[in-house]
Amino acid sequence: MKIQNxxxxxxxxxxxxxxxxxxxxxxxxxxxxxxxxETAKIPGISAAGKTPELTDYTPPADVEYLLLGKCICIPxxxxxxxxxxxxxxxxxxxxxxxxxPVFIVGSGLRIEPRVPFFKLAGSPGRDIRTGRAVKGVKEVxxxxxxxxxxxxxxxxxxxxxxxxxxxxxxxxxxxxxxGFDTKGKVSSSMPDNPHELKVKTVLEGLKAAxxxxxxxxxxxIEAISHVGDPMMPAFAGLVMGAARRIPVLMAGxxxxxxxxxIINALNPDTLTNVAIGTTKWIVADRSSDLKGIxxxxxxxxILAANLDFSxxxxxxxxxYERGVVKEGVGAGGAVIAAIAKxxxxxxxxxxxxxxxEDYRRLIRIR
Amino acid sequence: MKIQNxxxxxxxxxxxxxxxxxxxxxxxxxxxxxxxxETAKIPGISAAGKTPELTDYTPPADVEYLLLGKCICIPxxxxxxxxxxxxxxxxxxxxxxxxxPVFIVGSGLRIEPRVPFFKLAGSPGRDIRTGRAVKGVKEVxxxxxxxxxxxxxxxxxxxxxxxxxxxxxxxxxxxxxxGFDTKGKVSSSMPDNPHELKVKTVLEGLKAAxxxxxxxxxxxIEAISHVGDPMMPAFAGLVMGAARRIPVLMAGxxxxxxxxxIINALNPDTLTNVAIGTTKWIVADRSSDLKGIxxxxxxxxILAANLDFSxxxxxxxxxYERGVVKEGVGAGGAVIAAIAKxxxxxxxxxxxxxxxEDYRRLIRIR
Numbered sequence: 001m002k003i004q005n006x007x008x009x010x011x012x013x014x015x016x017x018x019x020x021x022x023x024x025x026x027x028x029x030x031x032x033x034x035x036x037x038e039t040a041k042i043p044g045i046s047a048a049g050k051t052p053e054l055t056d057y058t059p060p061a062d063v064e065y066l067l068l069g070k071c072i073c074i075p076x077x078x079x080x081x082x083x084x085x086x087x088x089x090x091x092x093x094x095x096x097x098x099x100x101p102v103f104i105v106g107s108g109l110r111i112e113p114r115v116p117f118f119k120l121a122g123s124p125g126r127d128i129r130t131g132r133a134v135k136g137v138k139e140v141x142x143x144x145x146x147x148x149x150x151x152x153x154x155x156x157x158x159x160x161x162x163x164x165x166x167x168x169x170x171x172x173x174x175x176x177x178x179g180f181d182t183k184g185k186v187s188s189s190m191p192d193n194p195h196e197l198k199v200k201t202v203l204e205g206l207k208a209a210x211x212x213x214x215x216x217x218x219x220x221i222e223a224i225s226h227v228g229d230p231m232m233p234a235f236a237g238l239v240m241g242a243a244r245r246i247p248v249l250m251a252g253x254x255x256x257x258x259x260x261x262i263i264n265a266l267n268p269d270t271l272t273n274v275a276i277g278t279t280k281w282i283v284a285d286r287s288s289d290l291k292g293i294x295x296x297x298x299x300x301x302i303l304a305a306n307l308d309f310s311x312x313x314x315x316x317x318x319x320y321e322r323g324v325v326k327e328g329v330g331a332g333g334a335v336i337a338a339i340a341k342x343x344x345x346x347x348x349x350x351x352x353x354x355x356x357e358d359y360r361r362l363i364r365i366r
Numbered sequence: 367m368k369i370q371n372x373x374x375x376x377x378x379x380x381x382x383x384x385x386x387x388x389x390x391x392x393x394x395x396x397x398x399x400x401x402x403x404e405t406a407k408i409p410g411i412s413a414a415g416k417t418p419e420l421t422d423y424t425p426p427a428d429v430e431y432l433l434l435g436k437c438i439c440i441p442x443x444x445x446x447x448x449x450x451x452x453x454x455x456x457x458x459x460x461x462x463x464x465x466x467p468v469f470i471v472g473s474g475l476r477i478e479p480r481v482p483f484f485k486l487a488g489s490p491g492r493d494i495r496t497g498r499a500v501k502g503v504k505e506v507x508x509x510x511x512x513x514x515x516x517x518x519x520x521x522x523x524x525x526x527x528x529x530x531x532x533x534x535x536x537x538x539x540x541x542x543x544x545g546f547d548t549k550g551k552v553s554s555s556m557p558d559n560p561h562e563l564k565v566k567t568v569l570e571g572l573k574a575a576x577x578x579x580x581x582x583x584x585x586x587i588e589a590i591s592h593v594g595d596p597m598m599p600a601f602a603g604l605v606m607g608a609a610r611r612i613p614v615l616m617a618g619x620x621x622x623x624x625x626x627x628i629i630n631a632l633n634p635d636t637l638t639n640v641a642i643g644t645t646k647w648i649v650a651d652r653s654s655d656l657k658g659i660x661x662x663x664x665x666x667x668i669l670a671a672n673l674d675f676s677x678x679x680x681x682x683x684x685x686y687e688r689g690v691v692k693e694g695v696g697a698g699g700a701v702i703a704a705i706a707k708x709x710x711x712x713x714x715x716x717x718x719x720x721x722x723e724d725y726r727r728l729i730r731i732r
Contacts, residue, residue: 029520067512068512099519101516101519101520102516103516105482106485112485114487114505114509115509115512116471116484116485116486116509116510116512116513117484117485118482118483118484118485119472119478119482119483119484119485120482121480139480143480143481143482144482146433146434146481146482147482150467150468150469153465153467154395154467154520154521155520
């Protein structure tokens with residue numbers, strides 16, 4: 001692991017560096033894929049919302065904040081139950097400082113954002129404990145591929161992030177169904193990672209679907225349909241459509257393991273054009289193991305934004321150093337892209353400064 | 367009027383030529399804005415669908431065809447009551463031959479297309495005879511402006527087309543409400559333009575809204591709200607967002623008069639970057655007067671694709687020369703852009719040849 005201009009080359013250092021070189025100074029487009037799953041409403045699963053019921057509002061509110069600097073569908077911004085604000089604050093600062101165009105992609109929403117977004121087919125994800133989590137996976141996948149192909153004509157590379165509460169649990173479920181050993185390896189937006197609850201939830205889902213771990217080794221569409229979430233086919237389709245032609249930075253934490261497994265089964269060739277971009281808080285997390293997940297699937301590089309909020313004036317931001325939230329809304333990837341696009345002119349320190357400004361404004365107006 | 371490389375410089379010849387020069391060889395993005403209005407279901411108003419009830423399906427079917435080469439929400443493709451096929455055939459050939467990226471923008475749909483599309487706020491337009499035609503105009507306008515601003519960062523210029531059955535009647539209504547003399551000047555997808563029925567419909571709408579012609583001279587938002595359609599604020603917002611930075615070719619017939627009036631009232635400065643691109647069938651039409659509409663509002667150039675279907679092997683395409691359909695789905699502007707992007711390599715003759723190929727395939731599989 002090597003630190004270079006605020007970017008940690010966390011895994012496959014040589015390839016990570018080559019990826020960074022390819023995108024250095026180039027013009028990206030940032031996408032945020034949003035969706036919801038009832039799985040997030042299982043008490044204790046997700047901290048991506050003040051209460052489990054509010055998780056339906058988190059993805060649309062995140063992207064409203066990202067585009068407008070304020071949320072319309074909720075007052076304030078999405079927060080964890082303890083009041084720690086959404087990583088959309090970081091993403092917004094990054095894309096603003098580097099003037100990176102942003103598009104929202106929605107599949108399976110209950111509440112639609114009040115900003116322009118690409119609507120794909122798909123309906124809100126069911127609780128994975130039903131064993132019938134997502135409808136119309138193939139159609140979403142193929143629509144997203146069309147969109148990815150079109151976007152690849154317009155951008156030098158894509159950064160793709162996501163916001164879906166409960167997403168690490170569905171990621172655990174899909175990877176386990178596909179035969180990867182990810183128990184205890186997915187991260188959490190909470191400081192205490194509820195691994196046991198997640199595994200219990202997944203096992204219930206697999207059982208309901210009549211499946212055992214590894215039964216769907218080469219069958220990602222079935223895995224998503226049974227125990228995944230609607231963000232997954234949208235995200236994977238975008239990557240596959242775009243990465244044929246341009247580099248793609250998958251911006252997220254351990255959920256990217258599920259996306260990687262899906263693409264690796266459907267179209268592994270495109271992965272030569274793909275890296276994972278995340279935050280220091282993910283790669284430094286002792287309660288999860290992104291590298292351990294990626295390694296089992298296929299060896300793509302991992303980069304991480306070396307953000308440090310320990311010196312922040314605000315407790316709400318300092319909390320990120322305690323492992324609350326950690327990642328989301330493509331924050332890590334957006335920061336990496338902001339640094340790369342501006343050839344290092346934008347720095348992690350400057351991003352923290354601007355995030356503090358925005359946060360100060362937010363807590364004032366609330 | 368001068369003909370140059372298959373493109374007719376129809377109005378403001380000098381400015382039209384300058385516009386063409388600015389976009390020559392540059393890389394555009396094509397947008398198609400879709401929506402519906404109950405106004406299209408008044409018998410005799412629209413031929414953009416086999417029956418009035420089917421007009422809800424025409425816009426989504428048009429854009430499915432445009433992106434996929436086939437419709438999903440209806441069998442076959444949209445046709446007029448006499449079976450003449452949608453101009454989406456022309457648009458698809460144009461963007462395909464010139465490899466122009468396409469995005470769909472939807473506002474106020476009853477049936478959503480089964481392809482990725484930018485969803486904006488807005489609900490299906492009511493019959494304008496209610497005097498309360500469109501809800502949430504301001505929000506649609508501002509969302510579309512955001513989107514136009516973002517797209518302007520990615521394209522050298524935009525071509526924006528539309529598909530909304532009944533759209534010339536709502537255009538007549540909005541322009542009359544705003545005080546322009548457009549009676550007898552809007553075109554029709556039928557060979558016999560039902561001017562009297564349109565005027566009667568509009569006068570009913572104005573009366574229901576308690577308005578007289580010209581009452582909303584500088585009030586386009588009110589005009590749309592009372593007697594417009596949901597495509598209008600989306601289209602106008604996109605133009606205003608993008609044209610601050612890049613040229614915009616408004617691809618359509620006399621409906622563009624209403625869009626022009628709206629923009630001219632809200633943000634006239636952006637119009638220095640705007641031209642209208644349409645078809646020969648519109649500018650040669652004796653039952654309408656695009657130039658007579660534009661002149662009254664503000665003097666922007668008009669270009670027209672010099673398409674000639676008179677020698678087609680197919681009656682369904684020859685019918686375009688009789689004045690059926692004439693324009694739609696941005697066909698004229700897409701052809702102009704295809705010629706401009708390829709620096710004249712793509713020609714109107716080649717486009718007809720390809721349209722015939724696609725049409726042959728279509729009537730075979732039906």
